[in-house]
Amino acid sequence: MSSLQQVNPTVRGIRASAHTRLHRLATHIAQDITQDITQGALKPFKEVIDVSAGDPHTAGFKPVTFVRQVLAACLLPRLLEEETLPLDVRRRAQRLLEACEGGSVGSYTASSGMCHVRQSIAEFIVRRDVGVPSHAKDIFISSGLQRALMVFIKLLAGGQEETRVGVLTPVPCPHTLPALLDEARLALAPYRLAEGRRWAVDVDELHRALKSATERCKPRAIYISNPGNPTGHVQDRKSIEEVIRFAAAERLLLLVDEVYQDSVYGPGRRFISYKRVLFEMDGEYSDTVELVSFHSLASAHMGEGGLMAGYMELVNIDPEVMHFVDTMLCTDISTPVTGQLALDLMVDPPRPGDLSFDTYSQEILLTRAVLSQNAQRAQEFLNDLPGMSCQPAMGGIYLYPRLHLSPHIIEKAKTLKVEPEDLYCQMLLEEKGVLLGAGCQYGETAPSYHLRLCILVLPDTLEEVLARLASPPSTVMAALPAREGRRHGEHFVTHQWCPLC
């Protein structure tokens, strides 16, 4: 029968996620607290605050009203005959139901997604990219970014040992990415983003990383997220062009995660898609560079991760390969219809003049304002904390501050066989009831330590988190040897908690 030895070695080899472990711990602590409070025990904190990953509705943001109203009408078509919902909502629901087989969200759809929605997405892309053509047939819907990416990287997979296919992956990268690559048996070839320059992409580093990677694997693709997850960097046109030229010269497939495209707040920064930049370059690039770009409902404005839908647009990909994308999606058939409909609403929201426009735009603007405010407030605060430094973010939903850890903590982590950031997050969680994400600096020779903080939270929540991070020393502090940080003298005197040694 099955025992540990018989488990698929590939699955055994999927690296453990610090995120999962910490999350479990957070759940236990939260349960303990509830018990303790009911028993009247005093705790240093009333509840656990999870700011490790983006989940806006959990954080207290309201869903977009228009989206929920249309979906409700699609689920319960009887609502179309009543006047409870605004007319534009009912009209849109009607149109969407007509696109569903049997007029029901309960029917299967084509494996690559509903034609109607793919068409809407194509039209959205044309509008967004100011005229660059986009076609429904190049758009594939799947149940979120992870799955879309998985389909594509499974296509790439092949080879063993030195011939194993590799993907150039940024350091830092989204915390879910390494496990995904492990599962597909792809080698991870890291390239460092330039922290000192707000996590910019450094083309020289790309070359270095590629050269180093070719000794261990066959790099076939480069993954990049823009706006950066978790760095918050937003590339300008010049930077995007450099990456495209690199990919072209080295014959690499570009896998571009653009999920946070609607969240750019850095002054003077705008989101510009890889596709648009590509098309505005010479024919030698625009006709040949292979690009797959990803988007999903887990964007900041929508926050509808639980509806599980996203899409990828394939550019300059061999039609035979596209055929296989479809085949792979056939074995999946896992994108819920409600999610697909939500995609339609995401890419084609109410327009000025529509009944629902005012409410819609208010909701979007509010989210954007909160994000921008939080980004600034948190970055300044964290940067001022002794033992921490933080690059300003220009977009996305995270900050990625750097930790200057004491050798003591690093040693302790080694004994416990966990990463130092992991241990730090655990201490933070147990001490202060705040769950941050542990940074992910795999394969680095000169280690630096980071945390991931989700700033897509209500301002009050952020203030609470920051207050807890700044509060008086605790066991973490007590465990540290005397500080040499006289340059932070004032901060030290004001008893700000710091891990610096």
Next chain:
Amino acid sequence: MFAIHETSPNVRNMKQLQYAVLAKRASRIKEEIRQRVRKPFKDLIEVYWGDPHRGGVKPLTFVQQVLAACVYPQLVDSDELPVDVRQRAELLLKGCAGGSVGSYTATQGVPQIVHRISEFITRRDGGAPCDPENIYISPGSQWGLMNVLNVLVDAEASPRAGVLTPRPCYLTSNQSMVALGAVAVPYDLCEERGWELRVEELRRALESAEGVCRPVALYVINPGNPAGHVQSRKSMREVIRFVSENRLFLLADEVYQDCVYGEHSEFVSYKRVLTEMGPPLSDTVELASFHSASKGFMGECGLRGGYVELVNLDPAVMKYIYTLFSADSCAPVLGQFALDLLAKPPQPGDPSYPLYKEETQRIRSTLVRNVKRVFEVVNSLPGLCCQPVEGGAFAFPRLHLPPKAIRRAEEMGMQPDMFYCTRLLEEAGVLVCPGCEFEPKEGTYHFRCCIMVPEDVMEELLRRLTSFHTQFMTDFS
């Protein structure tokens, strides 16, 4: 640059579905109808998929109401919806972070829902205990199956891992296995005996695998798809003994458990039979049982709600199951809710119960009638015959095609049953699934037709089939 030969060999080995070809034609025909092109039929009857709503079966009102209220909670406050609908929506939303279906849930699923599923399983199985820790909610049953297989199958092993699968069996499951690097080892269901599963055939299949691959699992579909057989307890006990003797993992696809029509048939779960067999089998046989909200009376294929119950797995192995499921955050929340409604539907005394009962009874009596009618009509046509459909969502008639038709198909580079189905679509506006999609026995031809459609649609379908088939047999005699 990235050309087809650079694609992973496991992916390239996946067979292409004929569906794409038929779907294209179907789209074209629908467009022509819209443009009022003269056709011998006024609309298409699409019974390719096991998709009740597409076929015209109405969704259950209770389900629609609860889900709408969950998506737009303002409806919960209105008096329009029955009390029990509002209460259930509130209860479900309480289990969601931030009270929203847009939030991610725990990997295994919302804990309260997982719990209610385990209670449902215990009730269904006459009290056999069910540990919620062993349940994983997934976006549809196929996805759960893939994850379990992924743990069992080492794509780089030599010899390759094998999975015994029924023949006929819908292509998607076999494709998933191929994509993972496994070998599908077919065992034939016995058509003459109502598509029965026979243990001798399992043994033969296992022997055939010697030197070819290393079998690790047995995949059983009960009630069957496409063949509507419902296994007897006796047969299931034999299967359990077989997997135990041969150290195989038992994958039991039980998504059609609510669809049983045969007078002498009864669905019993593999878990129940296993429990009743007692130790040592009940403690050692490894079993994964799959169910979903896509089939049965709910028919909510589009919501993507399924679950797997894992029995007797090594806890260390369960850890890896968790890893794989957690790669995807969680199953779609609305799909999870649909499962909750499946596990705990309205009960007598609830305000929604009368309507719920009426709707499900109507669907049930429709299906029982449809199954009977298909059997009668199909068996009355020369060159066509059909085993009794005891359960499931499909009829799987056998075509005895004249040699002339087979030759014509070959000339056109098509499988004979695909040729028949293409003609059926073009000339009669009926879209069914050709038998070649099921890896059938060489030289046998079938088509699969979903029977979950309203009665009048079934009558129309049978009328068109009769007229088409008679003409076809004449044309090719």
